[in-house]
Structure formats: structure tokens, C-alpha cells
Amino acid sequence: MAMTPSMPRPVPDPLVELIAQRFRVLAEPMRIKLLDRLRDGPASVGELQEALSASQQNVSKHLGILLNAGMVSRTRAGTSAYYAIADEGVFELCDQVCGSLRKQIDELEALLAEGIRR
């Protein structure tokens, strides 16, 4: 279950659109932070608001986008709404991105070291 089976080539436009839309959801620092905070467990809007020191409306809005994308789930309890990670896969994505970033940084450092030496 490693590979998506039989990915059509070239990738059809509607699928490209879906993929891009998915990446767009993760293309905002605030949403990355929200997911990162939710990695420690479910949290209410107020808790997230305080943890990220952002406005309630802003937090609620971004959570709505994540919910709409199916990346988090919402559970209402009294007046509070508790959000939780619904798709653990997002962390694999972030880890891979971090891996690529580290690789690039290492290569840059290697180039710099070589540059200093000559």
C-alpha cells in the first residue's frame, strides 16, 4: 500500500486541480501551526486561540478551512467546539517537506564550505 496504484499519465486536469487545492490548504503558516498544535491532542477554539495568540475569528476561519478539507474533525461539547486531527497523513507530508528542506540546506552549507576553502 505504498504507491497510488496506476496513476494516469499525464495526470488529468481535474485531478491536478484537486492536488493543487490540497497543497493550497497547507500553504498558510497559521494552518500549519494549528495542525502542529493539534498533534498534541484535540483542542477547543479558545485553547488554540491562546496557544497561537491569534484572534478568535481568524482561528475559527482557518479551522473551518481545515475541516472542509477533511484534515480535522469537529466535536461540539456545550458551547465549545473541539477540533482534532482527522488525517494523520498531513504530518507525513510535512516531514517529507522538512526532509527536502534539510537536504537543500545541507547542500548549501557544503557549497559554502567549499567556497571558503578555495
Added chain:
Amino acid sequence: MAMTPSMPRPVPDPLVELIAQRFRVLAEPMRIKLLDRLRDGPASVGELQEALSASQQNVSKHLGILLNAGMVSRTRAGTSAYYAIADEGVFELCDQVCGSLRKQIDELEALLAEGIRR
């Protein structure tokens, strides 16, 4: 070499910014298509322009963004510029996104089927 070693929690802001920036690069259908086309091997701007039926300036611009992000490499030959995939990892990212998408679609279908039955 599966996990990024010792990811700090919470993820520091500058790293969050870098991650989001990375996702933002992939958040555009045109760039996804360019990478998809380059999966078949290096290609010049003109070839990509024709394959995607887009303007030369637009293709060149998006390739510049991909180049700046370190996802593709550029090789000049005469008046032509040949671009190639520099970071194969992007395809793993896309595959994972496709996996998540498929999972969601399957769950939706399951819900629909159940809804019809009752």
C-alpha cells in the same frame, strides 16, 4: 531514514514559514503540470509551452519559481534552456496527497452507499 530526526515541538515560526512556502509552490495547477511533464525527462521551455498550451512567459515564470524552490534544475544549451527534476521527493508528496484524496473519496462513496440502502 524515514523520519526527520528530532523535529522540535512546537515547530518554530521560521520553519513553519518555510514549510508553508514550500507547499505554496505546489499549490498551483500549472506548476503541478510542469513537474508532471518533466517526469518524462528534461524539456525545454518551448516543449513545455507546447505540451501545456500556455504562453512562453507564463511557463518561464513558473519554471523560475520551481527553480528558485530547488525543485527543478536548469541547463542552457544554445538559445534553449532545458529544465529537469532536481528533487524527486515532490512526486512522493503528490502520491501521498493522491492517497489521501482517494481515501476521502472512498469514505464518501461508502457513506453514499449506506445512505441509499436505508
Added chain:
DNA sequence: CCGTTGTACAAGTATTCAGTTGTGTTAACC
């Protein structure tokens, strides 16, 4: 009830960014 608390929605503003247009630059060919 009535006020407080927690959350979501809507309108307005500001910013960001994609796509086009126009132009500059470099290399091959006559």
C-alpha cells in the same frame, strides 16, 4: 429571564499572486 461565554458567519479592507503585455538578452544563422 438575562448576562456571560464560546463559536461561527458576513462585510470590508489590504495584500498577495497569477496571467498578460512589453521589452531586454543571448546565441545561432545568413
Added chain:
DNA sequence: GGTTAACACAACTGAATACTTGTACAACGG
């Protein structure tokens, strides 16, 4: 050299979207 072709860069325009402000709604406590 002059011309053509391939690519890249900069300014402009329009659309998408993030963030703020204001408000509405629901649940709980007095």
C-alpha cells in the same frame, strides 16, 4: 553586422484570499 529565435525579466491588471471588525447564535450560570 543584421536578423531571427528562444528565453527571462519587469510593470500592469485582475482575481483570490488573509485578516479585521461587527454581529448573530447557542449554551450555561446567576
